[in-house]
Amino acid sequence: MCARPPCAGRLVHPGDLAGSHQRRRGILDRARPAGAVAVNDKLFVAASVIVPSYRGERRLPELLERLARQDFEGTWEVVVALDGESDGSRDILDEYRDRLPLRVVASTERRGVCATLNDAYEAAAGAVLIRCDDDLSPAPNMVRRHVEHHATTEAPVGVIGATRDVFADTPYARAYGIPANRRHLAGVYRRRDDMIWMHWAAHNSVTRETWDRAGGFDTRFSYGEDSELGFRIHESGVRIIIDPELEIEHRGPAPDAEHRIPRAFLSGASRKAFAKAHPGVRHEDAVWGSLRAWLWAAGVNAFTFALRSAAGCRRYGRAVDGLPCRNTDLAARSPHRAGCRGCRQGRISCRTGISVQLRLAGEPRHGRTAGGRGRRAVQ
Structure with missing residues (x-):
């Protein structure tokens, strides 16, 4: 079994529920629309949608509109993690507070996606933790579908929704972008079961118990941290599946060869x-x-x-x-x-530790840096 990464924080599940059966039953209970459950002064809900964002002022509105149309009838929340505050993302989020069960986790300076996501997962109150990046466009059944997977499966699972790139009509898109994404999706659905972890990326879900056991994102990584976490989840004995019904539009693919x-x-x-x-x-x-x-x-x-x-x-x-x-x-x-x-x-x-050196001056991938520190606020 793969060891917990030395740089990842230990995330303890409040409430100290006894045994995996009790936790699965808790997921089922919290999926009902009867209201949230308070344990040790912390509000627990069926699901948390976790959204990492760096300078997402232009990307967030589309995602938030899609989340506002979710058909899930249970209790859930949206946790947006801002990796520094250097644009108008906060103002955009404030506009949706009356339409979404929204919380914001923010740092005063850029800390990198691993630290940002670890903070967001730690703050999340959901029994099911759903990652959905800020350049994705989820279907109305996204939250419900993820919760159903975890509520109806005896053994713990990790659930992946593959991303389908959306391109403008450009020579690059016709020559490479669209054909490459088609090949990629075909390969995703042909992947052997023991290698599905490679596709752990921008859209997936686990239970709180699985997240705690995996130990979070390894902050030694500046790039490729997603699939590395997927590997550790796989090594812990959790079966990872790809659900074609959760395939999701990705609005942020590279627009040209330069990127x-x-x-x-x-x-x-x-x-x-x-x-x-x-x-x-x-x-x-x-x-x-x-x-x-x-x-x-x-x-x-x-x-x-x-x-x-x-x-x-x-x-x-x-x-x-x-x-x-x-x-x-x-x-x-x-x-x-x-x-x-x-x-x-x-x-x-x-x-x-191990850290890929990013050389794209002025072109950070959601603010991926290798671990700087900054004050964090949860609102």
């Missing part, structure tokens, strides 16, 4: 960090459905040697964006090249 290629490099570098944290564990790149796909991957590997940093990948991506749109082969291969090169060349710092 996508550096992200692919960092994703590759995070696999190198994962290998150091969990020696001997295989982290698959993709599900190859044919010999042609395997040959594609082999060919891509041969072109990776010129890419040595995320900043270099960004410059390369800018050049790709400037090419005629008919050059679809280069646009399609480039992100995969960057990912392969990141896995080989990505810089890893071991001074305070």
Whole structure:
């Protein structure tokens, strides 16, 4: 069994419920619309939707509108975790307080997504903890569907809803973005059961008990922290499933090669960090459905040697964006090249643990930094 990460805080479940059967029964009870349950002066509800956000002023309104239309009849809440306050996100949230059971967890400065999410999960009152990033558009049945999975399953489970990218009609989207996302989704649904943890990302759910046992996000990671947590949940004996009915629209994919290629490099570098944290564990790149796909991957590997940093990948991506749109082969291969090169060349710092060094100046991924401290307020 995988050990609790040394940098993650210990999150204790208030109320000290005795045994997993009692906790499952508690989920069923709290899923009824009879009202919240108070335990040790803390209000418990059936579900908490946890939303990490960094400078989300433009992304949050769409998500909050979708959450306001949920058809779940039980008690639930929305916990929005602001990673620093440097835009108008707080004002946007205040506009929805009369329409949503909303709480805000905020830090005065950027601390990174791991610390931000750990704070939000700790503050959440739900028996079922649902992560939903601020650039997603959930269907009306999202909360209900997640709660039903945990309320009707004897053994603990982790539930994933895959993300379906939504693109503007651009040459990049036609050449790479849309076809790549289609291939990705097909691979997600073909993934072997013992490797589903790799898709633990922006939309998933666990019970409070499972979260406490896993120990939260490992703050040593700056990128790839999602699937690393998924691996530890899997290693703890929890079965992870993907529910096609929970597939969700993702409004924030990379809009062009300038942004996508550096992200692919960092994703590759995070696999190198994962290998150091969990020696001997295989982290698959993709599900190859044919010999042609395997040959594609082999060919891509041969072109990776010129890419040595995320900043270099960004410059390369800018050049790709400037090419005629008919050059679809280069646009399609480039992100995969960057990912392969990141896995080989990505810089890893071991001074305070394993941390992928983000090199995208001015392009943080939801404020991912490796652990700064800041005052936190829950409202």
